[in-house]
Amino acid sequence: MKPLTINFRSKAAQTIGDEQVQNSLEHVYTGFYQGRINAASDTPNWEELRTKGKAIKDHTIAHLDHYLDMFSEKVEQSGGTVFFADNAEEARQYITELAKDRDIETVIKSKSMVSEEMSLAENMNDSGFETIETDLGEYIIQLAGETPYHLIAPAVHKSRKDVAELLDEDFTDGDRVPDATELTMLAREQLRDVFARADMSVTGVNFAVAESGSIVLVTNEGNGRMSTSVPRIHVAVMGMEKIVPSIQDLSTMLRILIRSATGQRISTYVTMVNGPKTPDEEEGPEEFHVVIMNNGRLKLLKDPLLRESLNCIRCGACLNACPVYRKVGGHAYGWVYPGPIGAIVTPVITGLKDATNLPAASSLCGACHEACPVKINIPRMLLELRHKTAEGLSDPDERTSKFVERAIWKTWRIGMMGRGRFDWGARLAYLFMRPFSINGWIKKAPPPISGWTVSRDFPLIAGKSLKYRLKHRHKKEI
Amino acid sequence: MADKVSFIKQVTKALGRTNITRPKDNYDTAIFEDRNLARANAAQAVADANSMAASLIDQMVQSADDAGWKVHRTDNYEESAELIVGICKDHNAKSVLRSAHSVLTDIPIDRALAASGTVLEVTEHSSQSSNRHIEKSKAAAFNADVGITGVDYAIAETGTVVLHPRAGVSRLLSLAPPTHIAVLRPGDVLASLDELFAIQRDDFLNGKLQGSMNLISGPSKTADIEGTTVTGIHGPLEVHLIVIENNKY
Numbered sequence: 001m002k003p004l005t006i007n008f009r010s011k012a013a014q015t016i017g018d019e020q021v022q023n024s025l026e027h028v029y030t031g032f033y034q035g036r037i038n039a040a041s042d043t044p045n046w047e048e049l050r051t052k053g054k055a056i057k058d059h060t061i062a063h064l065d066h067y068l069d070m071f072s073e074k075v076e077q078s079g080g081t082v083f084f085a086d087n088a089e090e091a092r093q094y095i096t097e098l099a100k101d102r103d104i105e106t107v108i109k110s111k112s113m114v115s116e117e118m119s120l121a122e123n124m125n126d127s128g129f130e131t132i133e134t135d136l137g138e139y140i141i142q143l144a145g146e147t148p149y150h151l152i153a154p155a156v157h158k159s160r161k162d163v164a165e166l167l168d169e170d171f172t173d174g175d176r177v178p179d180a181t182e183l184t185m186l187a188r189e190q191l192r193d194v195f196a197r198a199d200m201s202v203t204g205v206n207f208a209v210a211e212s213g214s215i216v217l218v219t220n221e222g223n224g225r226m227s228t229s230v231p232r233i234h235v236a237v238m239g240m241e242k243i244v245p246s247i248q249d250l251s252t253m254l255r256i257l258i259r260s261a262t263g264q265r266i267s268t269y270v271t272m273v274n275g276p277k278t279p280d281e282e283e284g285p286e287e288f289h290v291v292i293m294n295n296g297r298l299k300l301l302k303d304p305l306l307r308e309s310l311n312c313i314r315c316g317a318c319l320n321a322c323p324v325y326r327k328v329g330g331h332a333y334g335w336v337y338p339g340p341i342g343a344i345v346t347p348v349i350t351g352l353k354d355a356t357n358l359p360a361a362s363s364l365c366g367a368c369h370e371a372c373p374v375k376i377n378i379p380r381m382l383l384e385l386r387h388k389t390a391e392g393l394s395d396p397d398e399r400t401s402k403f404v405e406r407a408i409w410k411t412w413r414i415g416m417m418g419r420g421r422f423d424w425g426a427r428l429a430y431l432f433m434r435p436f437s438i439n440g441w442i443k444k445a446p447p448p449i450s451g452w453t454v455s456r457d458f459p460l461i462a463g464k465s466l467k468y469r470l471k472h473r474h475k476k477e478i
Numbered sequence: 479m480a481d482k483v484s485f486i487k488q489v490t491k492a493l494g495r496t497n498i499t500r501p502k503d504n505y506d507t508a509i510f511e512d513r514n515l516a517r518a519n520a521a522q523a524v525a526d527a528n529s530m531a532a533s534l535i536d537q538m539v540q541s542a543d544d545a546g547w548k549v550h551r552t553d554n555y556e557e558s559a560e561l562i563v564g565i566c567k568d569h570n571a572k573s574v575l576r577s578a579h580s581v582l583t584d585i586p587i588d589r590a591l592a593a594s595g596t597v598l599e600v601t602e603h604s605s606q607s608s609n610r611h612i613e614k615s616k617a618a619a620f621n622a623d624v625g626i627t628g629v630d631y632a633i634a635e636t637g638t639v640v641l642h643p644r645a646g647v648s649r650l651l652s653l654a655p656p657t658h659i660a661v662l663r664p665g666d667v668l669a670s671l672d673e674l675f676a677i678q679r680d681d682f683l684n685g686k687l688q689g690s691m692n693l694i695s696g697p698s699k700t701a702d703i704e705g706t707t708v709t710g711i712h713g714p715l716e717v718h719l720i721v722i723e724n725n726k727y
Contacts, residue, residue, distance in 0.1 A: 246509035
């Protein structure tokens with residue numbers, strides 16, 4: 001997917017001004033945010049589980065090479081095929097070639113953020129394979145020609161009327177808007193036929209178990225199960241960070257993932273795939289392929305200060321907790337991963353130069369850190385990325401601040417470091433600002449300061465400092 | 479194209495090392511547990527399921543109800559067969575498919591359904607799984623009104639039914655028909671996910687891990703349209719759990 005991070009401001013402004021989308025974003029809060037809070041408080045050892053989840057992920061990422069080696073070996077031992085892809089292009093090519101080679105006609109896609117990195121459905125359709133998203137939210141998004149709005153609820157910004165127009169060609173403006181159940185049943189009918197004839201599936205991976213070469217899928221709708229039951233070929237795509245070492249680690253990881261994602265104790269379906277179908281089974285994929293993708297994740301791994309972001313299990317809790325995400329929405333972030341975790345992952349993977357607004361779009365309130373089931377310290381990393389945009393010297397692409405901007409702040413720093421310099425600077429600022437002020441306030445300033453005054457007033461710096469005034473009052477009183 | 483070796487080499491390098499090093503024992507993850515402990519954990523899980531069967535059934539019934547199962551408790555086989563016939567009749571079922579779970583041959587379900595005039599098919603494995611055969615079996619699952627299975631394990635913590643697809647237990651049986659009925663016997667209820675994965679791990683270490691596993695906790699659902707939860711999207715719209723306790727033989 002082509003990154004559009006540079007449009008953050010305009011996209012955010014557009015969303016904030018859209019009343020319907022603002023209402024939809026409320027569902028994120030009332031549904032998912034409250035759901036997680038309730039689920040966590042109903043789980044007596046919740047903090048213990050988070051600590052354990054973090055320990056499992058910290059350990060795995062610190063030995064990712066070892067566990068990737070183990071995982072791929074085990075998948076092959078149980079009759080699967082592993083493909084390592086350096087980037088989205090390679091992964092896409094592998095899957096397309098596979099489809100060509102096996103004379104595939106219909107591909108069903110289950111929800112996968114990694115496949116969004118490849119724009120897989122779009123590309124497969126262009127290559128002549130009927131490729132259909134089967135998660136209801138993703139299906140709606142595909143019909144609309146858009147990208148997911150939320151990690152868990154891709155179509156959260158669509159109203160029932162929007163959905164009716166997308167699903168039903170005959171729906172016209174005057175018609176009664178069907179309720180959610182009617183619309184869901186309509187989609188069920190449409191997708192049933194697709195499931196029955198699919199000969200290949202592409203799914204994501206929630207967890208990949210190193211010791212057994214298993215993959216685990218978490219779904220509520222059942223499309224993940226269809227994908228692992230009907231077609232003769234199953235391709236699972238994953239970011240290289242999705243590993244957990246042992247089968248037994250799954251109980252902890254599933255508990256924290258599902259509660260954090262939707263507030264459920266467990267999702268309707270959890271599917272564990274340990275290889276292609278066994279010889280005595282009638283249904284099930286004869287071929288099982290796992291595509292393990294890097295696509296910029298090495299940059300996160302390389303940087304000890306950003307490595308923690310690879311602990312992410314994509315539950316979406318930080319999005320739901322974020323006061324900024326809940327206003328600017330998912331599309332503003334300009335790539336696959338929105339919200340607080342996206343503000344770290346997206347700039348590093350797609351380039352910080354265009355994405356400086358992402359780490360800046362946070363009040364550092366810490367709600368994301370508090371919500372994260374594996375305790376990722378997101379605010380710390382947002383600060384780290386802000387530091388990189390200002391000072392990142394290792395990569396000129398990272399340092400996006402202009403020379404003048406840096407010069408101003410350097411001067412500011414010098415000015416703040418001595419009382420005499422401070423007094424002198426304040427006096428100078430007063431003289432400079434006074435012509436623009438009305439009754440002690442600056443309401444409209446020339447650029448570049450107009451960027452501030454467009455939405456705020458700036459008080460005129462006092463002509464005489466507090467220290468000066470105190471000193472002179474003291475003299476008078478004596 | 480990245481081959482495995484060079485891909486992993488890059489990862490090693492990014493971690494600041496030159497070779498893959500085996501991690502030191504770290505009990506945050508169960509991978510470092512020894513086989514004997516894994517075996518003991520699994521044995522304990524099975525023993526608990528039997529010794530606490532009655533209380534685990536009560537918990538299971540409660541959490542299955544929370545998860546959206548329609549739960550029916552019965553204490554004999556005859557009645558459970560009648561319950562199943564009743565559900566099939568309620569749905570006007572013309573075609574019913576059942577798995578080869580032994581519980582479904584123990585209860586007189588075939589006879590009861592035949593008496594009610596419903597067409598019952600059993601998904602039993604035929605060794606010649608030709609393409610035609612597979613297509614036929616798929617079509618049967620998509621066309622069935624009701625799918626009936628046993629339960630390999632249940633999980634009291636979450637109201638979950640665990641099924642291992644295998645010969646006679648098709649993957650689609652509990653998924654494609656709009657109604658799924660699962661029949662649970664006492665002794666198969668585990669306390670929590672911990673016990674289930676302890677058993678899976680022990681099976682794995684003994685080379686007995688099944689090809690796949692499905693955890694089913696209620697009817698298929700979605701909240702993708704305006705955050706409204708709707709039951710029944712790609713899987714069953716309705717799921718029934720028949721709980722047989724203290725069977726009288």
